[in-house]
Amino acid sequence: MAAEKNVGLVLLNSSLSPFGQRCSIALAEKGLPHEYVEEDLAAKSDLLLRSNPIYKQVPVLLHDGRTIIESLIILQYLDEAFPDTRPLLPTDPYERAQARFWADYVDKKVYGCGSRLYMIKGEPQVPANIEMAGILKTLEGELGEKEFFGGEHGFGFLDIALVPFSTWFESFDKFWGVGVAEVAPKLAAWAARCMERESVSKNVFSPEKVSDFIGEMRKDLGIE
Incomplete structure (x- = not known):
């Protein structure tokens, strides 16, 4: 409660x-x-x-x-x-370990590759684009046919770990040509479902605001 x-x-x-x-x-x-x-x-x-x-x-x-x-x-x-509140992690030790593994993957791969993309353009961007497309496909494979990454437990730990970065998806397409809807359509649909949750929509920036921020940052760095 x-x-x-x-x-x-x-x-x-x-x-x-x-x-x-x-x-x-x-x-x-x-x-x-x-x-x-x-x-x-x-x-x-x-x-x-x-x-x-x-x-x-x-x-x-x-x-x-x-x-x-x-x-x-x-x-x-x-x-x-706060064990009496809604749990984020599943109770099964194996499922907990899997959720932690994939959350770590988000930090190392989505944030890691996304941060590099911010800073590059031209020829060096090509391998980074390919890497990001592979990362998104890998996450889509883990999602599978589930509504949320938490599966039968619903929206949970891994969803929360990844969803703030889903607001970067529009920028992946705009600035680097990595169209998430084409590369990983199930992941794009997952992101849209997450944004319907009040806990998410009230606490993340809109994709448009993120795109504007990235554009200004790249201009300040002389990339654009």
Whole structure:
């Protein structure tokens, strides 16, 4: 059941961060009230720097003053710290391990390759485009015929890990010619289903806003 009182949670975040968006989605899915603190990443607060002195980045979850960092760790912590709320991970150990594996794949592959694409154009872009198309097809294979990656458990851990990056899909096509609807149509349909969830639609940027941001960033870097 959704929590009905303050449970001592503070999320230090940036609305720009797909990793922070994961945490906001998870908190919404679990119905956990919390204080949200928007961080200016160009002028990081003393609280953020004290809370995460190693990486000095968002997201950071404070629970009764104790610090939890790294988005996937935060998601797992929320499951363990609030067992009476809607679970994100399945209960079966093997299924939990699989969900963690694929979430790690999202970070290493989708974010890793997507970040490289932002910074290149011309001939070097070709192998990166091929790599991204392969990544999307691999994720579509894992999704299969399921409505969500959580399968019979519904929208869950892996869905939350990936869905903030689905707002990049339009940019993959616009800037790099990787059309997700053509390369991985089931994955594109999954993204559309996720956006129908209030927890998602209220906590991620629209694809149009992401595209505008990427375009401005590439101009600033002299890529466009």
